[in-house]
Structure formats: structure tokens, C-alpha cells
Amino acid sequence: MSVNRFFGGVRLFRRSYHPAGFEYVKASNKRGPLAYGKESSQYAVLSHALQRSVPLYGFNERAIVHSLNELGYSSTMLSVIGSSNPPSFLHSSPALMELIKFHLADKRISLTENISSETPAEELPTLEELFIKRLEMNLPVAEHLSQLLSQLAIPGPFLLDVSMPELHRLSDDLIYYSSEKDSHDFAWYSKRLAVSCAYMSSELFMAQDKSPNYRETFDFARDKLHRVFTLGEYYNNTEEFAWYTLLSTINLVKSQLARG
Template sequence: MATRGFQSVYHVESPIIDDSKLENQILGRAYNRFVPEHGFTRQSVDLAIADLQLRPENLGGLFGIGLQVSDVVNELIMYHLKHTRANLSKYHDEAGRLATEGAKVRFYMQKRLLDNVPIIKYYHQALGRMILPTNLGTFLTELQNLSDDITYYSGDKSNDFAWYSKRFALAGAFVQSELFMVGDTTPDHSATISFMNDRVSDIETLGYAYNSMEEWAIFNGISLVNLIKSQLARG
């Protein structure tokens, strides 16, 4: 698994998704128009290709790994994760009016969670693929990127072991909140937001449990799989 090192103070604002690339145009069309109806499936990508009036036979190596079903679905899930992470940059002005780092963390976490709403009924499909052994490292790295962005946008500039600890604790809180959200039927997912706020409060009260990337990876790689398997088993 790739690490980002102590980079928070030098956080670079680079494009998360390159919309000029044809593969991202296809994934974006699939995600925005077809995933809400058909889920994270090859069908959503096929419909996007047709909608863009492209010829599938000319796209064999477009995603770098071919257009096999499992590969394309993984790319579609990763598009969701990167697209929703990129969306956080829209809220900097609003977040800037909040007084504390903790309030900003909660604000960005809420915005990110609510971006799941259009596809939430199919999110179990994405979670099930994320925990496959061949996929886990890639998706954990993207989760790490999300927690890094949220803490940086919220005003944290730490560049020592606290960098690891805070981000990894928030990553765990976010995953727990997403799993809660899958089964949440409250209006506007208010129970999910309350659950997330409680998890962030726990972090603020109890501190951060991890002192290195290796420690977090060992614990959370196992914990994430077990959490998601438990949620999927409950349906």
C-alpha cells in the first residue's frame, strides 16, 4: 500500500479526476446518468458508451486493463470515490465561516456522506467489491486520501505522527458512518449525520490510537473487511 508520508503541510491541490480523458467521460456519464438506476454494473458503463455514441469494439484497452466486467465496475466505483472527494472543494467558502477545526471536519464529513444519497441503494455493491483482496489496497489508499483532504481543508497542518493518527482515526469514523448509512431510513439521513458526529466526538475525546501507517494498515485492513462483511450479511 502506498503511503503519503508527512505531507499535510505541503498539501498539493491537483485535479483528482482528469475530465479530458475519454475513460473519465465514459465513467462520468455512467455514474451520473445510469448508476442511480442500474447500480455499479457493466450495464451502466455500456449504456454510457452508447449514450456518448461510441463504438465498444474500439475501446478494448481504454481503461488500461481492458473492458472486462470486474475491471470496469472497479473503475466505476473508484470514479465515485474520487468524484465525491473532488466535490469537497466546492464548500471551502462555506466551511471558512465555521469557527473551529472540529466543526469543519464535521461539515466536510457530512457533505461527503450526503454525496452517497443518489446511489445509496446500490452502495452495498461497491462495498462488496472494495473488500476483495485484490482491491482492498487500492480502496484503502483512496480512503486515506479522503481523510487527508478533510483534515487539511479543516485547518490541520500537523506533520508528525499526529498526521497519521488523526487521519486514520477519521478514516475509520467515515467508514463506520458509511456502513450505518446503508441501513439508514431516516429523513435526510439525519441518523447517519448524528452517528458521524458522535464518532468524531469520540475521536476528540479519546485521542488518536495509531502512531504509524503500518499499525493502521494492519488493524484497519482487517477491521474494514470485518465491518463491511457484517453489514452485507445483515442485508
């Protein structure tokens, strides 16, 4: 649980209390699960791939190879990227899983990189603003989201070790770095679970959205947040998310297997 303190109109970012310490996302671990920094060649390749190659080719090895060629690296580097990741159920390579991991972590970090302990309380963004901003970060790769989500939802080590923890980190950051009043009891969990549910359902909606500039996705996202925080639909939102995610994931995985 995050405890926010104010001094002279400035919000002091301190996470000094949390109901379950092993779940707590400390600021020093904000880069997790990435084990490399911006100065590394791995970061350079994956960053280039997300910005230049994935919008063209999607989330696959071809995008990584394209970036390796563009940056002048040998294609043999493909075997090094993400070497610690086991292949997924869909037989995706460790390098592809690292690209997906990089996408999740890098976007989350970028979301709040301009917010610090010196940010005045009145200048903090609202939860909705951060939520929409994170969805907007998907726009360059929006047409490939179904491919991404089908990989994230496959049962296995990647889901448990990367996908779900990153979703938890994102929902925690969305609340912690916004002007949203935090809770200090069991509501801490329900609020973050509700935000996680709202975000995942919004991404699933975006993956199937055909409206101009994904207008319906952003309307859907705002409505989800309104229902959760204005109407207090924590339980209903969670129950709906469980079924929605299950059915949507089954369809996404079927479509990916059919293409394989």
C-alpha cells in the same frame, strides 16, 4: 504532515513537511489515481454513469453500457475503459473497477474544488462540514453502497493500490482543507487514521440505513467525529472500526456472492 501558515488572515496551503514522504499526497497529484482528464471520452462516460446510470442500475457493467448508449458510443468501448485494472475476486470487469475508482477520486476532488490558497482562514469549513458534505455526495447512489463497499473491501491489488490510498487521500484532504488544527508529530497519523475509520464506518452505516433521508447516518457520523476529536477516542475508534469493518464486509461479500 501538512504545515499550515497564516498571512494577513489568509491560510496559505503548503504541505512542506510530512513524516513519511512516500505517503504524502501532493496537490499536483490530487487527481491520482485517475490518468485521464475531463476532456477525455473516458471521463465523459464515467461521469455520465455516476450521475445518470448508477442511481438506476447500481455499480455494475449495465450502468456503463447504458451511458455508452446514451452518449452514442459503441459498446466496444467497454473493453477499453479501465483496461489496466485486473478483474477482482468477485470477477468484476476492469471497466467496473474503473467506475468505482472514478467515483472515489471524483467525489474527493469535487469536495474541495472551491477551496484555494486565497480562502480566508475564517471562511474555511469545519472538518464536520466537509465530512458531512462528502457523505451527502453518496445520496444519489446510497441504495447501492453495499454493492460498492463489497467490491472495495475484497483483498487484492485494487484494495492496496486504489481503495486504501484513496481513503488516505480523503482523510488527508478533510483535515487539510478544513479549519481543524493539524498536528506535527505522531498525532498526524492517528488523527488521519481516526478520520478514515470514522468515514468508513459511516459509509457502512449508510449502506444499511433505512431512516428517512438517511438521517440516522448523519447523526451517527457526527457522533463519531465528536467522540474522536472531543473525547480523544483515537485508539478505541480504530479498534472498533477494525472489528466493525471485518464483520460488515464479510456480510456484504456473502450477500453479493449469493446474488451472483
